[in-house]
Amino acid sequence: MPLKYHEQMDRDNTLKLRGLLQELPPFCRCFFRAIEPRTSSRTRIAYAYDLRVFFQFLADSVPELSGKPIEKFVLSDIAGLPVLRLEEYMEYLKYRVREQEELPEDRASGRKGKGKIEILNHEQSIKRKISSLKSFYKYLYRDQLISEDTASLLILPKLRDREIIRLDENEVADLLDTAESGEKLTERQQRFHEKTALRDTAILSLMLGTGIRVSECVGLNIQDLDLNSDGIRIHRKGGKEVTVYFSDEVERILSSYLKARKKMPALSSSEDALFLSLQKKRIGVRAVENMVKKYASAVTPLKHITPHKLRSTYGTNLYRETGDIYLVADVLGHEDVNTTKKHYAALEEERRRSARNRVHLRED
Incomplete structure (x- = not known):
């Protein structure tokens, strides 16, 4: 019997998430197991993308982690990060440059991008990525995997009220x-x-x-x-x-x-x-x-x-x-x-x- 649409989407998203987890540090997997009962597969994929951006920032910005593959990160690499470093991450999110072949849509379609692509994140996107990071740190602290939840000290960016567009x-x-x-x-x-x-x-x-x-x-x-x-x-x-x-x-x-x-x-x-x-x-x-x-x-x-x-x-x-x-x-x-x-x-x-x-x- 063929799967219903939402069942097929869950199946596809679950397989996609497994692939994304291979690109993240191993200690991330317990976080995704913990949130599985209360989140949709699509939400977990969004978390995976957001965390990948964070770990890439660390690989690019922290001298001790320079050149270290993201999947080789260990808990001690993020446990002692000061709030100042996390605030630098918020600043980094406003404008960043990435290799075009790293884009999820290119991977999904099988296309190979060339060169780099500039990404300008809007307030809503930045807030979501910081919220993902806060949830991640909160889980690690709650389960006593880290001794301090420094991400809890981050202040989420204030969103400006946007006009709601509707049809007359x-x-x-x-x-x-x-x-x-x-x-x-x-x-x-x-x-x-x-x-x-x-x-x-x-x-x-x-x-x-x-x-x-x-x-x-x-x-x-x-x-x-x-x-x-x-x-x-x-x-x-x-x-x-x-x-x-x-x-x-x-x-x-x-x-x-x-x-x-x-x-x-x-x-x-x-x-x-x-x-x-x-x-x-x-x-x-x-x-x-x-x-x-x-x-x-x-x-x-x-x-x-x-x-x-x-x-x-x-x-x-x-x-x-x-x-x-x-x-x-x-x-x-x-x-x-x-x-x-x-x-x-x-x-x-x-x-x-x-x-x-x-x-x-x-x-x-």
Whole structure:
């Protein structure tokens, strides 16, 4: 029996992580075993990449470690590092130069890069790498593998509030109209449009009408769609299975697409996939990202719209309609409602302001 999409992704990520661990010091493996029960395979891969950057920094910056292969590092190499050295690492993260062949995407594709590549990390990326380092040191200290947790003294960089980009109502309508008609696409894009119009409209409608993540969308099987109850069964982060419901408008579009999908030939590994690529395989995350970019660039070129922005658009519309932040958090699959509040704080302020004339002290 073929693996489900999320099971296949876990399998692939687990194998990928094993390869990454071969490039890290042996003492890192106990850390990854410890976090395995409470993290996703994708999160553990991110930790592995982050730690590899840290150890490469040490190999490049600490004289005693110069020329020493990362996989040969021992605990004593990091146990006595002063906070000043870790602060230098934070500074290093802002801008660094690496050999191009070391990039993960080159390794995954089999390409061989040439020369060096410059990497400029943004605040969010730096914060994540420092958080990974803090978690790593905290584990080593808790399990008495080191005598001092110097990383705990690091202060995480303060993130500036970023404007949350969403689609306006008219832009949502224009996006779907363009996906259906292809009118605003380039001549080259229109050549393929007839083959993908129904699928693209179904994907965009489903994401805008439910707020599901792009990984949840591409992982859908035909059996996960129930047109009788107007719901889809998806796998959230952490493997939790939930049913998300969609509107009658979305149901009509999905119903039309499903009739066409059942007539589409598919490779044996993708026979159950709801959404297919032109190569008759399950459509991938990158393909959906490119598809969203294509239509959004035609409709609203000044906004950088991604699948996550479609999710934000749905959350915004749902909150405006219901005013229930807990409902929004539940539907979007946020474990902590504070995460939702942070994203929709501006709308909360808008609602509070709108209440100023609701209560009258005296009759006019």
